[in-house]
Amino acid sequence: MKKLKRLLILFLTMFKIGLFTFGGGYAMIAIIERELVEKKKWIEHEEFMDVVGIAESTPGPIAINSATYIGYKVAGVLGSLFATLGVVLPSFIIIFTISLFFDKFLSLTWVGYAFHGIQACVAFLILNAGIKMFKHLKHTVFNMVLTGLTIVALLFVTLFAKNFSSVFFVLIGGGVGVCAYLISLLVKKSKAKEKNEGGKD
Numbered sequence: 001m002k003k004l005k006r007l008l009i010l011f012l013t014m015f016k017i018g019l020f021t022f023g024g025g026y027a028m029i030a031i032i033e034r035e036l037v038e039k040k041k042w043i044e045h046e047e048f049m050d051v052v053g054i055a056e057s058t059p060g061p062i063a064i065n066s067a068t069y070i071g072y073k074v075a076g077v078l079g080s081l082f083a084t085l086g087v088v089l090p091s092f093i094i095i096f097t098i099s100l101f102f103d104k105f106l107s108l109t110w111v112g113y114a115f116h117g118i119q120a121c122v123a124f125l126i127l128n129a130g131i132k133m134f135k136h137l138k139h140t141v142f143n144m145v146l147t148g149l150t151i152v153a154l155l156f157v158t159l160f161a162k163n164f165s166s167v168f169f170v171l172i173g174g175g176v177g178v179c180a181y182l183i184s185l186l187v188k189k190s191k192a193k194e195k196n197e198g199g200k201d
Contacts, residue, residue: 006075007082013040014067014086021063021125028063030128032070042074045136052133056170063087142180146173 013035021028029052036042043051055065064084071083137143150169157164 003075003078007078010071010074010079011082011086014071014083015090017067018063018087019090028066030125030132032063032066033132036070042070049133049136053170146176 017028017031017035021031033045033048037045037048051066051069052062054069055062058065064087067083067087068080072080075082134147137147150173153169
């Protein structure tokens with residue numbers, strides 16, 4: 001009974017996130033963080049950052065990947081199923097309903113104006129998610145330099161209309177992180193070796 005209640009809470013939480021978030025996965029990040037990290041306290045901020053990184057670098061929408069992971073952490077395999085279903089179901093219901101009378105829906109003047117307003121709001125939600133993630137990022141020299149270089153690269157690609165997938169930014173960032181880790185290991189081993197040799201002398 002207790003597990004069923006947890007699954008229901010998980011489903012309803014994800015359903016609410018899916019129902020009231022416009023703009024897709026990136027716009028959902030701030031709301032997912034508020035609901036699952038700050039309110040429910042199911043995961044910590046640092047782990048949430050890792051979840052976003054994993055969800056972004058694996059195939060599929062970021063919101064669904066995040067929901068699947070968090071659902072599994074909270075309630076196992078059934079939890080991942082309920083969480084994924086909860087976040088997907090609102091979009092499915094709404095899109096399916098709209099598709100039944102799509103042409104009539106788009107011909108409504110107020111719908112067009114509503115979408116203009118939603119686009120502006122989505123841009124703010126994505127920016128808000130980025131700022132929140134930056135706040136919780138460890139402010140090491142490596143992180144600050146990599147963040148700065150990424151912003152410059154993104155601006156260059158956007159301004160000069162270069163075809164460069166955001167996936168490559170993720171892969172390059174991951175590769176640079178691994179390289180930095182391997183270099184730090186080599187430096188530590190080198191220092192440890194020098195220390196041991198110095199001790200023998």
